[in-house]
Amino acid sequence: MIVKPTSSGWEIIHQQAHGMLALQLALQWPVKKRPMHWIKTIVALTEHDDGQEPWEGKNHLNEAGAPLNFQMMEYSVEQCRNVIQIGLEKSRWNALMVSMHTSYLYEPKRGVSKELNDFLDEQKRNQKDWCAHYQITQEQAEYAYSFIQWCDALSLILCQDQIPAGERRLEISPGPDGTSYYIFQRSSGTVGVEPWPFMQKAFTVEVESYEVDQMIFKDDKELFNAMQQALITEKKWVFKAK
Numbered sequence: 001m002i003v004k005p006t007s008s009g010w011e012i013i014h015q016q017a018h019g020m021l022a023l024q025l026a027l028q029w030p031v032k033k034r035p036m037h038w039i040k041t042i043v044a045l046t047e048h049d050d051g052q053e054p055w056e057g058k059n060h061l062n063e064a065g066a067p068l069n070f071q072m073m074e075y076s077v078e079q080c081r082n083v084i085q086i087g088l089e090k091s092r093w094n095a096l097m098v099s100m101h102t103s104y105l106y107e108p109k110r111g112v113s114k115e116l117n118d119f120l121d122e123q124k125r126n127q128k129d130w131c132a133h134y135q136i137t138q139e140q141a142e143y144a145y146s147f148i149q150w151c152d153a154l155s156l157i158l159c160q161d162q163i164p165a166g167e168r169r170l171e172i173s174p175g176p177d178g179t180s181y182y183i184f185q186r187s188s189g190t191v192g193v194e195p196w197p198f199m200q201k202a203f204t205v206e207v208e209s210y211e212v213d214q215m216i217f218k219d220d221k222e223l224f225n226a227m228q229q230a231l232i233t234e235k236k237w238v239f240k241a242k
Helices: 015-026 037-049 079-089 092-109 114-134 138-159 219-227
Strands: 002-005 010-013 170-174 178-186 191-194 202-211 231-240
Touching: 010 037, 010 092, 015 037, 015 092, 015 138, 015 202, 037 079, 037 092, 037 114, 037 138, 079 114, 092 114, 114 138, 138 170, 138 178, 138 231, 202 219
Parallel strands: 191 231
Antiparallel strands: 002 010, 010 202, 170 178, 178 191, 202 231
């Protein structure tokens, strides 16, 4: 979950909803610059955070009983394996993209445990095998994954309300073409990206968030029920080239 405190509780966005927002952004990418296996790539983007822990016990709460923000979660090899298996049931391309995402996230943690090391080594072998299956180079695979990572990063910036005030620029991340892109918000409220990477000169994206009016929960069931009763709002952003 993506969790932000409010005056009376929490604003919560599901990871899967963040994936849907990333998909909306991806669909604005110019056709001539899209990665190979386009449909499979955007499905992998949408589902790259699936396979989450079930709503039971205190899987979605921190030690104080507050909703657990994704940045505070410990890595889970089981969840990584689950999401790769979900991708593999669709195609080896989907599994390749999600496997590369787990490598991107957890290679910096290599050495924390033997279980994680074994998992990361396994993904290196898998990625090599799946690239061979598609008869593509590592560079071609990296282009497709870099596109996923860029859309993911931009979606997270929006979901976490990280656009700076005063029209200051924030780097999204290098795009698949190696270009550094920067996001900013105009005084009019519209969002700009420099250089402009999208097909349309203006478009709107949105994501659903839950406005939960409670600070602490005894277990996942209480949090889940509170979210079902919460006010659901659509956070929207209007992107414009100029």
